[in-house]
Amino acid sequence: MIWGVVTFPGSNCDRDCLHALRHALGFHAERVWHQDRSLAGIDALVLPGGFSYGDYLRTGAVAATSPIMEAVREFASAGLPVLGICNGFQILTEARLLPGTLMRNAGLRFRCRPAWVRVESTRTPFTSSMRRGDLLHLPIAHGEGGYWAGAEEIASLEEGGRIAFRYCDPEGLASQESNPNGSAANVAGVASVEGNVVGLMPHPERASEALLGSADGLALFESAARHMALRAVRAPGRAR
Amino acid sequence: MAVFRVTVMLKPGVLDAPGQAVEQGLRALGYEVERVRIGKVLELSVPEEVGPRLDEICERFLANPLVETWRIEEPREER
Numbered sequence: 001m002i003w004g005v006v007t008f009p010g011s012n013c014d015r016d017c018l019h020a021l022r023h024a025l026g027f028h029a030e031r032v033w034h035q036d037r038s039l040a041g042i043d044a045l046v047l048p049g050g051f052s053y054g055d056y057l058r059t060g061a062v063a064a065t066s067p068i069m070e071a072v073r074e075f076a077s078a079g080l081p082v083l084g085i086c087n088g089f090q091i092l093t094e095a096r097l098l099p100g101t102l103m104r105n106a107g108l109r110f111r112c113r114p115a116w117v118r119v120e121s122t123r124t125p126f127t128s129s130m131r132r133g134d135l136l137h138l139p140i141a142h143g144e145g146g147y148w149a150g151a152e153e154i155a156s157l158e159e160g161g162r163i164a165f166r167y168c169d170p171e172g173l174a175s176q177e178s179n180p181n182g183s184a185a186n187v188a189g190v191a192s193v194e195g196n197v198v199g200l201m202p203h204p205e206r207a208s209e210a211l212l213g214s215a216d217g218l219a220l221f222e223s224a225a226r227h228m229a230l231r232a233v234r235a236p237g238r239a240r
Numbered sequence: 241m242a243v244f245r246v247t248v249m250l251k252p253g254v255l256d257a258p259g260q261a262v263e264q265g266l267r268a269l270g271y272e273v274e275r276v277r278i279g280k281v282l283e284l285s286v287p288e289e290v291g292p293r294l295d296e297i298c299e300r301f302l303a304n305p306l307v308e309t310w311r312i313e314e315p316r317e318e319r
Contacts, residue, residue, distance in 0.1 A: 057280075057301075057302070058304055061301065061304075065301070094304075100306070101304055101306050101307055103254070103255065103257075103307070104257045104258060105257065106255060106257055107257070108257045108258065108261055146255075148254070148306070148307060149306075150306075182255065182257075
């Protein structure tokens with residue numbers, strides 16, 4: 001299985017993602033350039049964090065118009081796993097591959113600290129090996145991470161098992177105090193209708209080695225790899 | 241060429257944290273203020289025939305229709 005990590009102008013977590021995938025996990029991972037138009041040969045994709053195009057206009061808005069995004073759209077509709085981390089999440093909402101949007105943090109502060117998140121849904125490739133209610137300790141680092149969607153949308157996401165992660169306290173309670181940025185319903189990550197496209201504000205790649213304070217982030221990538229291996233067993237003809 | 245001025249604002253009810261900060265600043269200076277909302281102004285110099293497509297341009301790119309509204313002013317001629 002081959003992972004791809006997209007670099008946009010202003011991405012700054014692309015190498016961290018490659019490091020986590022290659023060295024912490026031993027996967028094969030390739031770089032993808034924002035001007036590429038093909039994802040041929042890639043089995044799972046990461047849109048990393050950063051400040052693509054300096055966050056001009058809106059976070060992720062300009063990157064969402066990149067040539068690679070047409071290929072990402074096709075990749076997503078083929079049911080292959082796509083993970084947007086932080087700015088990658090913002091790009092996926094701007095590309096309208098994920099619902100809602102990310103707003104300036106309610107307290108206006110750039111929040112850079114470890115956060116607890118609770119796994120809310122296991123119907124995404126990135127959480128399929130986890131259990132609902134599992135807690136992960138992942139760093140956050142963002143100024144515009146307040147998840148916003150209308151109340152009806154939030155209810156429908158909840159109903160469809162599309163809220164992937166929620167901010168919570170160390171005991172797993174999604175309290176207001178544990179919400180670092182004013183996100184609606186403590187949402188830290190969401191999934192597409194089919195579940196294969198996931199975006200989250202916390203950084204799993206920065207929690208990929210015990211030395212970094214947590215290795216909880218590895219579980220997302222391992223889960224997707226396992227999902228792809230099972231998919232290959234189920235539909236061998238279509239496996240790549 | 242025609243110059244169109246587009247104003248993009250957050251919808252009423254959507255939290256505008258930077259606007260609130262400016263509100264606080266004004267109060268700190270002793271001014272009475274009910275509310276401040278921060279938006280963006282964009283000026284687009286485009287061929288006349290692009291004018292009718294500006295709404296589409298705002299919907300697709302210049303604004304995020306989920307949380308923002310936009311207003312397109314009458315164009316002026318580019319000199």
